[in-house]
Amino acid sequence: MSAPALTGALAEHPALSQWVAFPAPGKVTIFSGKVEIGQGVLTAMVQLAAEELDVAAERIAIEAGDTDLTPNEGFTAGSQSMQFGGVALRQACAEVRAAFLRHAAQKLGCDAGELTVADGRILRQGNATGADYWTLAAEVSLAAKATGAAPRKPASDYTVVGQNAARLDLPAKVFGAPAFIHDLKLDGMWHARVVRQPRRGASIAAIDEAAIRRAARGGINFVRHGNFLAIVGSDETAVEAAAIAAEAHVTWAGVEPLNPLQQQAASLLQQPSIDRTVGPPPAEARGAAHHEATYSRGYLAHASIAPSCGLAEFRDGHLTVWTHAQGPFPLRANLAQTLGLDAQNISVRHVQGPGCYGHNGADDAAADAAIIALQMPGKPIRVRWRREEEFCFEPVSSAMVVKVRAALDDAGRPTDWTAEIWSGTHSARPGSGNLLGAQALPSPPPEPAPHDVPDVAAGGAVRNGTPLYDIPAKRFIHHLVPETPVRTSALRGLGAMPNVFAIECFIDELAERAGQDPVAYRLSITSDRRARAVIEKAAAMAGWTPGLAAGSGRGRGIGVARYKDRAAYAAVVVELEAEEAIRLTRMWCAADAGLVVNPDGAINQLEGGMIQSASWVLKEQVQLATTGIASRDWETYPVLRFSEVPEISVELIASDSDVPLGVGEATAGPTAAAIGNAVAHALGARIRDLPLTRERIMAALLAGG
């Protein structure tokens, strides 16, 4: 019998020593290329390792996202850490356990099948053998490669996986200990701020250094490399004051003004686009009934709670970079290219940062620090972006327009479905885009050719662009708009949120046309067993009863999706009150996330996704001015506050799958759709453009009334 093929990161890094070490008696270290971005991944990884090694979780330390220490697992993104990173680590641990048991069996002159492990101690038919991982560690070479043949523990034997585990990183955060990259202090460190190039191609015309020094009220230095200008010094207050003053005292040439009207998603329709169609050719029955509707969403900021931070030191020809970016290895590759260094001469270390929901300014802040450090060998440099800098210069999530058209049968069910999707790219991460600071350097790298996340990776704009319902013919038309007014990249779910919003609002419109209840209608066109289960469960949790009249000012709605068509299923029901403004009163979610490693952690992520999505839908839109992004702070870019968050219930549906499915992005689309449908139900009029501002509500009421 041949061993199952190794897949993913374990195939690329088969040496067991890249995943597991026994550094001291009673201690285990595991290594993961996936990083903590606020989602609790480290805790879940430790649970997986504890289970498969049969070692108490307390003995396990984890190293994550360090180019010198850990496997290269690309980006921590796309709700894939458990599904791929976790599965790789789990198999590596099973292989380690098997290697020790083989060796112990040989020593003991018994069959490996007689041996088990209990908290690292090797037992023979339940009795102590005196051997354990640590006494045998010197004899078992972990340089051996994984084969895929080692048996994993059956899920029925799990005692750690599937149990709630307290987050390992939470105590430091509750007691105010150093926990974040912002808290990192290097000996002799200088603070730095970058005077941002307002637009790609802009050049410095004049610097009023004297005025900036006066504003600093303390010692500062200028570091200039092409059109990359930074202010550095030992006194953070002086450096910050200088950076603020520099906005008025550095003059730039070649700054093309923006057209603020481009903040409207509809402006995408006027832009040139690269078009493609995926799916069967249209075969709509002549004379069949049709329904068509167009939905949109504006540009969104990640708006992490703190601005990005990066540290770097260039010493003896070696560059060390500390970052909270999602991909230490891809960042290293891009830094090597940008700085003209060999990747071997760069170490990138992940340090936790503020909650990360996609490609924010973290990579760019690290690059800023690296560029400055190279100009000042031997001097550790800490760059912390200003709040305004993060809002104005982080990549944002593209606005999107989604037009859905369906042919309907006599019962009002869709027989032919087309989603037409307009969007900028959702992919400008290191490797597919440029680091911000690099564009100001003397020979800026060329702009990458227009592209988006490939369909094999679930797409960017087209992510979740196809409904999970039973429809004989489904297709999408993708209009990739290469020129957006501001840089766009990945935000939690990428295109999934606008697409699921459009699909699921459209389905409600079809249900209404057919005179059917939204839940019953969905079930009538869904054969996917797992999708049906989450719909039924969420409806039951919410006490869904058909036939509530629309237009009463109170509404409820449902939305459902399987994220990326391959990760977790989630159905969300929202109850709200809508008059001039919208007040969320309750939200419920049922999710099927396959094998759940840490149920409490998964629920936390699902709930967080619901709240963030609610914030996007009700409040958020990046504002543009001729000078750039105008929503520069929390007053001009408001997010949901404590008083606005409704009570939420989340339940996980027990699954027979042994594959954990990512949950971080699973609720964003269903929540947006459920709110859209609930608002339509409450008002008796539908709003198809996000965010659901007061102006749009009033307009809908006037049009409907």
Next chain:
Amino acid sequence: MAQFDLTVNGRAVSVTVANEETSLLTVLRNELDLVGARFGCGLEQCGCCMVLIDGAPTKSCAKPIWSVAGKSVTTVEGLGTPERPHPLQRALLDEQAGQCGYCLSGIIISAKALLDRNPAPTRAEIASALDDNICRCGSHNRILRAVERAAAAQRQGAAPGEAP
């Protein structure tokens, strides 16, 4: 150079700064090695930097150091330790109330100020008291439950931490 004397977490400290407009937050983090109060915006909008000044919850990121001379400042580090957690810290851990956790220091301070003036707040009163603090990850409900739990624990006479 200017020198200011103040009390931080019950300890008398004297700080020397080049610029008297230096924020309290910068002094705490860069001079006193107290990094519990976090930098979030520098604009007094997000609450990550919340501290108590003479018992009143105050954003420290734009509070000039000269304005707190002679005053008593309490940061999250002054409330409790892993060995002797403040009821709020214990409750946040019990409820697993956090995702990235960046906002929690400020939220703990705002919640402490609330419980000091209102030992039995309603859920709505807690939410209202925390509206000055932004949580971006969506841990709101867990945090609200934790504050309720801490309030109940305090009312039942659970030993407080080293709170002043």
